[in-house]
Amino acid sequence: MSARRPRDPMMHRSVLKPAAVALLALLLTFAAWWWPNRPVALPNPYDGVIESVSFAPFRGTQSPLTGNFPSEADIATALDALIGKAAGVRTYTALEGMQAVPELAKARGLKVFAGAWLGPLPRVNQNEIASLIDLANRFPGTIERVLVGNEVLLRKDLPVEKLIEHIRTVKAAVKQPVTYADVWEFWLRNPQLAGEVDFITIHILPYWEDFPLPVEVGNGHVAHILDEVRKAFPDKPVVIGEIGWPSHGRDREKAVPGRVQLATFITNFLNKARAEGIRYNVIEAFDQPWKSGQEGTVGANWGLFDENWQPKFDLSGPVVELPQWKLGFAAGALLILVVTAMRRERIAGYSPARLIAGGALLALAAYAGSRAGLEAWLFAYMPGPELWAAVKAAIAIGLALTFAATCFRLLxxxxxxxxxxxxxxxxxxxxxxxxxxxxxxxxxxxxxxxxxxxxxxxxxxxxxxxxxxxxxxxxxxxxxxxxxxxxxxxxxxxxxxxxxxxxxxxxxxxxxxxxxxxxxxxxxxxxxxxxxxxxxxxxxxxxxxxxxxxxxxxxxxxxxxxxxxxxxxxxxxxxxxxxx
Structure with missing residues (x-):
């Protein structure tokens, strides 16, 4: 019987120390991904159906800016996603293929708050008005309310006198209540509008206020604005035509976008609305990738559903900030294993202190690189921004690799x-x-x-x-x-x-x-x-x-x-x- 070959201590060290560095880096990277994305319970869960949601079923490269509109099949699929979640939808145009919405909504038991888009072009406005009137008269049981123009005064597309002419044209031709929608302050600036509509429709978006507000004071802000508008127009019902919060994007002062913030804001408001009988429409049903070309990442991420028309969360909670975080961790783990394998001979000579330093620095590089990659993959929309995000992510990932290699060299x-x-x-x-x-x-x-x-x-x-x-x-x-x-x-x-x-x-x-x-x-x-x-x-x-x-x-x-x-x-x- 032959004697066993003695174990080479150098070989043992060359395996154990790199493994220790990799394990430490993996644990730290996992913690960096898991901690901000652990499930969060909602402070005020909601168990009901939403009254109405803004409905614009664009996805992929579809965009009203390029004339690439949703098909009737797209509209039907989007409405199917809302069954059991919302009682109705608000539309913003009576053209661009959205003429199919009332009939499809009727088949699914959904009500419609139908709108016409008014802008600076007279001919387009005439076509919008004509189509809105036609739809309202053909689907009186489905279209419960009619909306003539959206934020026209905010955009300065029309003078208030011309807007009033369009409102009067529609009122004379339909039986449903007629309104106009704009940010709440524009009603206070143009009080003559109140006499032309059956009810007042205001937009309350704390994130976009001139002085942005945090989620925590959302309901207080809503109560304050409703009180101001009701005092100014005591004889008119007031409906909130847009209320919502972005789930991703840049901070504005204390207003912080986020999926948890969106869920918290919306559920707090929905409970308030149910308790006080507030009529409302939530903006919006689905994320709008095309808006990133005008309003950045934050403009594309106001949906209760993502760009693939999947719910972002359950209104009863809990909520995960970034459900795809495991993909980010997997990418970071791959970077850790590759770098450790490439630098294993150097790591074998490290002292304990340098092993710890190496693991921590490798985790920093892995998280930074994987975070940039996941950000580019998930939150870049349309060809131009996607290419730009890919370039930025490539620079970030390349720098993470060279940073880690340099740190191991210095150690x-x-x-x-x-x-x-x-x-x-x-x-x-x-x-x-x-x-x-x-x-x-x-x-x-x-x-x-x-x-x-x-x-x-x-x-x-x-x-x-x-x-x-x-x-x-x-x-x-x-x-x-x-x-x-x-x-x-x-x-x-x-x-x-x-x-x-x-x-x-x-x-x-x-x-x-x-x-x-x-x-x-x-x-x-x-x-x-x-x-x-x-x-x-x-x-x-x-x-x-x-x-x-x-x-x-x-x-x-x-x-x-x-x-x-x-x-x-x-x-x-x-x-x-x-x-x-």
Missing amino acids: SDDPRLPAGGWTVVGGQLLLLLATVLGFALGLLLVVGVTDDILVPILPQGTVSLLWPLLPVDGRYRDFPTVYVGLAALAPLVVALLAAWTGRDRFLDRLAFGRVFGTVRAGRPKGRGWVAGLAAAGFVAQAVALIAIETPDNVEAWYWAACLALFALPLAASVRRQWIE
Whole structure:
């Protein structure tokens, strides 16, 4: 019987230590994904049926801006999704294929709050009015209320006198109650409208108020607005034509989008409406991908159903903020396993402290890369924004890989270990791209123009395609933290790591152009004033951002911190070029 071959301790270490780093990184990445996406119980669940929801069954690349309208089959499928969830639907146009809605709704036992879209074009308005009258008279049992125009005064499409003419035309031709819908304050500004309608229809959207409000005060705000409007028009019934909350997008002061926030706001309101007999319509049934070309991510995410017409949550709860979070964790786990396998020989020589540091830094890279990838996959709509999001995600994922590789290199105890070629070249290029991207996107957040100036002079298809690059109103533009946050943080982390391991002095490694490479002796090339101006530009953006967004916007503070971090390596490079 032959003797057993003794176990090689080096082989055992080369497996155990990389496994420990991978396990720690996996646990931390899992925690980062799970914690914000754990199920949340609703404080005020709702067990009833919604009275009415805004109905615009666009999905995929369908868009009213390009004339790609839903088919009758699409409309039927969308209405089927609402059975048992809503008692009725509100439509916004009597054309564009929506003429099929009353008949299809009737077959499904749904009521219709039928609308005509009025704009600046007289001929289109005439066709809308004619179709609305025809539908109201053909389906009197299904169309219970008729709405002439939506936010016409807000958009300044028509003078109030012309709007009144259209209202009178419809009132004379139909038997149903007739109204007009706009943001509540426009009724107070144009009180003469009240005498022309059978009831007043107001929009209450706390997120879009001039002074945005958080979910927690939603019902109080609704009560205040209803009280103001009822006092102004005591002889007219008041109906809420739009009320809702976005499930994804950028913060506005204390108004924070989110699936949990949407569910909380809506269920709180639905219970209030049932208890007080408030008539209402929730905006909206389905997410509208096409709106991202005008109102950014937040404009596309007001639906109770997602873009695939699946419910985002049950009104009785619990609610998960991002149900697809496991896909993000899986992508992060894949990155962790790949990097650990590629760097296993270096990891085998780590001390316990460096094993912990390696696991934590790898988790940071994995979460940042997977978060950017999932954001681009789930929340980019239409060809232009999808391509733009893919570019940003590719930069973020590439930077996560080079960041992790650089950290493992710096943690190695081998003083002769050279800088890896691909990490130096790739890392520096990606960091440069991310820095330029961060500066450009930050600038667009603080110098955007209003849509009234820019959008009317461009074709609608062009606006939708190029929207991510246009200087539109900053309130529609996402904070890019998820895509370039790691790029802002990486130089500081790498410089601290280099100083901790004794590889380089902190400011030497922090200097722009040296983060991912070996610091060599010699005077750097270039002009210090260029880097100085760029650093000052980042700091100026950060200050301007907080002034514009107000200190109440927590997400703005995160992005302002990123802008300040972007300035650090530029400032350090000035020090290297002017003082060395």
